Amino acid sequence: MTHTRSASPTVLVSGASIAGPALAYWLDHHGFDVTVVEKASRIRGGGYAIDIRGTALGVVERMGVLPELRRAHVDTRQLSFLDADGSTIAATRPEYVLGDEGHDIEVRRGDLADSLYRLTRDSVEYVFGDSIAGLDDRGDHVDVTFQGGGRRRFDLVVGADGLHSNTRGLVFGPEEQYHRYLGRAFAGFTLPNDFGLEREAVIWNVPGRGAAIYAYGARETVHGFLVFKMDEPPFGAFRDPEAQRDLVAATFPDRQWEVPRLVAAMREADDLFFDIVSQIHMPTWSKGRVALVGDAAYAPSFLSGQGSSVALVGAYVLAGELATRADHAAAFAAYEDVMREFVTVNQAIATTGSTVVTPHTQEEVDARNQALRSRTDLPTNGQGRAAYNALRLPEYGRVR
Numbered sequence: 315m316t317h318t319r320s321a322s323p324t325v326l327v328s329g330a331s332i333a334g335p336a337l338a339y340w341l342d343h344h345g346f347d348v349t350v351v352e353k354a355s356r357i358r359g360g361g362y363a364i365d366i367r368g369t370a371l372g373v374v375e376r377m378g379v380l381p382e383l384r385r386a387h388v389d390t391r392q393l394s395f396l397d398a399d400g401s402t403i404a405a406t407r408p409e410y411v412l413g414d415e416g417h418d419i420e421v422r423r424g425d426l427a428d429s430l431y432r433l434t435r436d437s438v439e440y441v442f443g444d445s446i447a448g449l450d451d452r453g454d455h456v457d458v459t460f461q462g463g464g465r466r467r468f469d470l471v472v473g474a475d476g477l478h479s480n481t482r483g484l485v486f487g488p489e490e491q492y493h494r495y496l497g498r499a500f501a502g503f504t505l506p507n508d509f510g511l512e513r514e515a516v517i518w519n520v521p522g523r524g525a526a527i528y529a530y531g532a533r534e535t536v537h538g539f540l541v542f543k544m545d546e547p548p549f550g551a552f553r554d555p556e557a558q559r560d561l562v563a564a565t566f567p568d569r570q571w572e573v574p575r576l577v578a579a580m581r582e583a584d585d586l587f588f589d590i591v592s593q594i595h596m597p598t599w600s601k602g603r604v605a606l607v608g609d610a611a612y613a614p615s616f617l618s619g620q621g622s623s624v625a626l627v628g629a630y631v632l633a634g635e636l637a638t639r640a641d642h643a644a645a646f647a648a649y650e651d652v653m654r655e656f657v658t659v660n661q662a663i664a665t666t667g668s669t670v671v672t673p674h675t676q677e678e679v680d681a682r683n684q685a686l687r688s689r690t691d692l693p694t695n696g697q698g699r700a701a702y703n704a705l706r707l708p709e710y711g712r713v714r
């Protein structure tokens with residue numbers, strides 16, 4: 315069918331990280347007229363690496379970015395686990411910890427976001443530095459007001475605005491009811507590579523606290539990561555970066571290994587990313603003319619290693635269903651139908667991942683270290699493959 319812009323259904327997408335631009339790509343591909351609003355002033359970079367695996371590889375391949383992502387592949391070759399005093403327990407290939415699929419494609423999150431943005435920026439309208447202030451679903455369209463004062467009308471609105479989704483809050487109510495807290499908070503940040511590390515990660519653990527340095531290629535910077543057990547989510551720290559820095563520093567008084575250097579770098583970092591480790595579980599991902607995709611709807615948490623992959627697949631399916639179903643209600647229902655089981659099995663991975671990456675108790679630390687020393691199976695070993703590939707991508711063609 316010939317594409318005529320004026321007759322195309324209009325969709326507002328909130329959030330330009332992974333799910334947002336991927337959804338924008340597929341909606342545009344199917345002939346929708348897409349606007350993406352992002353509260354940050356530009357696409358946000360970010361040093362840590364994410365994996366694209368299993369079913370999600372098919373999505374990036376169909377988008378034509380697989381060769382570019384293969385070039386950006388950070389190719390981590392070694393993971394070293396350290397004892398409290400910084401001595402090495404074991405240095406292994408990532409495959410030993412992650413299972414034989416290892417890192418199919420591992421790219422810096424910012425590189426993926428940037429690549430998806432570049433792919434779509436000429437055909438999709440991006441509005442940076444703004445956010446949805448109010449949504450009024452009128453039945454046959456949605457009236458949207460923006461923080462910046464603008465007002466516009468769209469046929470559909472999709473929230474791709476992450477774990478603490480603004481769209482979800484406006485349409486489905488407070489986060490608490492959907493939020494499954496996994497008992498940890500973390501801080502990620504960039505620091506100079508004064509460690510001589512290359513294509514490797516070094517992970518230090520004591521019960522309830524973990525510190526890690528990830529060196530992606532021979533770059534001048536590395537990614538620092540501090541993760542810690544907290545029984546209650548630190549809600550008070552969310553809107554206050556200084557409170558976040560104080561909380562992390564107070565939780566890591568350790569004078570061992572590179573922990574003091576990491577804490578000092580975290581204090582100075584201009585790209586600090588602080589969050590809780592949690593998942594989103596919702597009974598339904600749409601209401602009227604508004605739907606959610608990616609972390610906003612079904613965050614699996616970094617303990618699953620599948621946040622970006624699930625978001626990519628969700629974006630592909632949601633756009634495809636919107637393009638092929640009679641109306642948005644049927645499309646949203648089909649999107650849930652196709653995605654629900656895939657989401658469930660990938661969220662389940664987080665439970666096994668937790669005792670390997672961030673053991674809480676001395677017993678968990680000892681059991682993990684014992685397995686590492688004797689090279690017996692870790693709980694994560696091989697458990698992901700079925701989940702990563704649990705969905706066969708539907709074919710939607712190019713329909714409008």
Ligand SMILES: Cc1cc2nc3c(=O)[nH]c(=O)nc-3n(C[C@H](O)[C@H](O)[C@H](O)COP(=O)(O)OP(=O)(O)OC[C@H]3O[C@@H](n4cnc5c(N)ncnc54)[C@H](O)[C@@H]3O)c2cc1C
Pocket residue numbers: 328329330331332333334351352353354358359360362364423444445446474475476477479480481502587607608609610615616617621622625
């Ligand atoms: C800068 C950054 C760093 C991250 N670091 C980590 C990390 O260290 N560990 C980890 O496990 N996960 C991290 N994540 C989350 C990870 O990228 C996601 O789990 C995964 O990629 C799924 O992507 P998503 O697009 O659904 O959500 P996200 O990647 O969270 O993207 C949500 C997007 O929505 C935007 N947004 C939020 N609120 C609004 C609003 N009101 N209006 C408009 N836009 C809004 C955000 O700025 C962001 O661009 C990070 C995300 C970002 C943006």
